[in-house]
Amino acid sequence: MKIYGVAVLSACFIAGQLIGEALGILFHFDGNIGGVGFGMLLLIVLGDWIKKKKWLDAEAETGIHFWSGMYIPVVIAMSATQNVKAALSGGWVALVVGVFATLLCFLLIPLLSKLQKKTDSSL
Amino acid sequence: MDLIPKLFAKNELIIAFLVVGLIMFISVLVSKHLLRNRIPGAAVAITMGLILAYFGGKKGIADMPLFAGMAFLGGSMMRDFSIVSTAMGASLSEIKKTGWVGILSLFIGIAVAFFLGGSIGYFMGYTDIKSVATIGAGACTFIVGPVTGAALGASSDIIAISIAIGVIKTVVVTILTPLIAKRIGLDNPQTAMIYGGLIGTTSGVAAGLAATDPKLVPYGALTATFYTGLACMLCPSLCYFILSLFI
Numbered sequence: 001m002k003i004y005g006v007a008v009l010s011a012c013f014i015a016g017q018l019i020g021e022a023l024g025i026l027f028h029f030d031g032n033i034g035g036v037g038f039g040m041l042l043l044i045v046l047g048d049w050i051k052k053k054k055w056l057d058a059e060a061e062t063g064i065h066f067w068s069g070m071y072i073p074v075v076i077a078m079s080a081t082q083n084v085k086a087a088l089s090g091g092w093v094a095l096v097v098g099v100f101a102t103l104l105c106f107l108l109i110p111l112l113s114k115l116q117k118k119t120d121s122s123l
Numbered sequence: 124m125d126l127i128p129k130l131f132a133k134n135e136l137i138i139a140f141l142v143v144g145l146i147m148f149i150s151v152l153v154s155k156h157l158l159r160n161r162i163p164g165a166a167v168a169i170t171m172g173l174i175l176a177y178f179g180g181k182k183g184i185a186d187m188p189l190f191a192g193m194a195f196l197g198g199s200m201m202r203d204f205s206i207v208s209t210a211m212g213a214s215l216s217e218i219k220k221t222g223w224v225g226i227l228s229l230f231i232g233i234a235v236a237f238f239l240g241g242s243i244g245y246f247m248g249y250t251d252i253k254s255v256a257t258i259g260a261g262a263c264t265f266i267v268g269p270v271t272g273a274a275l276g277a278s279s280d281i282i283a284i285s286i287a288i289g290v291i292k293t294v295v296v297t298i299l300t301p302l303i304a305k306r307i308g309l310d311n312p313q314t315a316m317i318y319g320g321l322i323g324t325t326s327g328v329a330a331g332l333a334a335t336d337p338k339l340v341p342y343g344a345l346t347a348t349f350y351t352g353l354a355c356m357l358c359p360s361l362c363y364f365i366l367s368l369f370i
Contacts, residue, residue, distance in 0.1 A: 009204075009207065009208050009211070010204075012207060013203070013204055013207045016207065017203075020352070023352075024352070027356055032352065033349070033352030033353070033356075034348050034349040034352050034353075035203075035348070036203045036206055036207060036325070036344070036348035037344075037345050037346075037348035037349050039203075039207040039210075040206070040207050040209075040210035040213070040341060040344070040345050040348075041210070041345070043207055043208075043210040043211055044210050044211075044213050044214075044215055044218075045215065047210070047211050048215065061211070064208050064211045065208075065211070067204065067205050067208035068205065068208040068209045068211060070201075070205050070208075071205040071206065071208070071209055071329075071333065071337070071340065072147075072165050072168070072333045072337065073140075073143045073144070073147065073196070074196060074197060074201050074202055074205045075165075075169060075197075075202070075326070075329055075330045075333055076143050076146055076147065076165075076168045076169055076171075076172045076197075077139060077143050077172070077193045077196040077197030077201075078172075078197030078198075078202055078326055078330070079169045079170075079172035079173045079176065079183075079197070079297065079326075079330060080146075080172035080173070080175045080176050080179075080183050080184045080185075080190075080193050080197060081176060081179075081182050081183035081184060081185040081193050081194050081197045081198075082173065082176050082183050082290060082293070082294075082326075083176075083180075083181050083182070083183065083286075083290060084173055084174075084176040084177040084183060084290070084294070085176075085177055085179075085180065086181070086283070086286065086287055086290065088177070088291075091284070091287075092247070093243075093244060093247050093249070093258070093284055093288075094261075094284050094287035094288045094291055095291060096243055096247065097240045097243045097244060097258060097261070097262050097288045097291075098262070098287070098288045098289070098290075098291030098292045098294075098295060099291065099295055100239065100243060101235070101236045101239045101240040101243070101262035101288075101292065102262075102291075102292045102295045102296060102299075102322070103295075104235055104239055105232055105235055105236060105321045105322050106299065106303065106307060106321075106322070107307075108231065108232075108235065108321055109307045109308070109309065109314065109317060109318050109321055110307050110308055112224055112227070112228050112231070112317045112321065113224075113308055113313065113314040113317050115224055115227075116221060116222070116224040116225075116313050116314075116317060117313075119222065119223075119224060
């Protein structure tokens with residue numbers, strides 16, 4: 001049954017949100033800290049475990065795959081509902097800071113990934 | 124005469140499915156025939172979404188009653204739910220391989236955005252410390268900016284600028300990622316996790332990776348989702364304190 005897969009996904013999602021909210025309260029921050037990230041970790045671990053135990057059949061898994069397939073359409077809808085006008089009307093400061101701060105972060109990606117490869121091979 | 128608008132309003136989510144499907148269809152055609160597959164269909168579709176949003180208002184195209192359902196389909200609940208679903212099939216051993224560099228990338232990403240963004244703001248005439256900090260926080264994400272600004276008591280026009288900075292970052296990341304992915308070696312789970320931690324804007328990271336290689340989405344999104352929370356804690360506290368030593 002497809003709904004079993006969707007239910008497992010929902011359970012991981014809600015549990016992750018709960019952890020994120022709890023962390024927010026713990027650190028006196030009004031909001032959710034990494035709720036989505038925890039939900040993903042749960043699904044990775046739980047999904048793997050359930051698969052090994054054969055508690056979910058292939059059809060149940062398609063319930064989860066449907067939603068990961070809807071991911072790009074959701075992102076398209078999300079970009080179509082951004083406040084693009086405000087972003088462009090924020091003036092030069094917004095444009096200069098937004099572009100340059102982002103570019104520098106991009107330049108750091110190869111450096112850090114080199115560092116990661118170094119530590120990986122030294123292990 | 125108002126049969127059609129009524130029908131649209133009653134079924135707004137279904138209309139949104141139809142609209143996104145059409146956008147995707149046109150984008151794939153554009154990618155194939157006009158761009159010779161150099162820019163993937165998903166990237167074209169996301170850019171097209173941003174262009175459409177320009178013709179709307181605060182909530183982009185969803186400000187038009189006909190397209191109100193787009194706000195639900197593209198809202199945070201659906202976004203987070205579908206992001207979590209991509210984790211099915213991500214491998215734990217790949218994540219472990221990235222290790223502490225993934226966590227390091229979060230701290231470096233936040234520090235670089237905050238201090239570089241703040242410095243540019245300083246040299247462009249925003250010299251009081253609250254404005255510098257809010258502008259720097261905006262360079263993290265469009266959520267960190269207003270959270271930090273509110274915590275420090277910055278003025279509302281500075282907060283508006285910080286949101287604008289964050290949104291521009293998202294737009295730049297979305298469009299730039301698929302174009303330079305090869306050059307920065309963004310083709311494996313480890314680099315995707317570092318990328319997510321350094322860039323941090325979940326929507327930009329997710330959209331950028333979706334357009335580059337959908338298989339990488341879960342890895343980038345995993346680190347990116349910790350960024351906003353961490354930055355919201357660090358920017359008004361530790362980062363602000365360090366800034367106060369200089370200004």
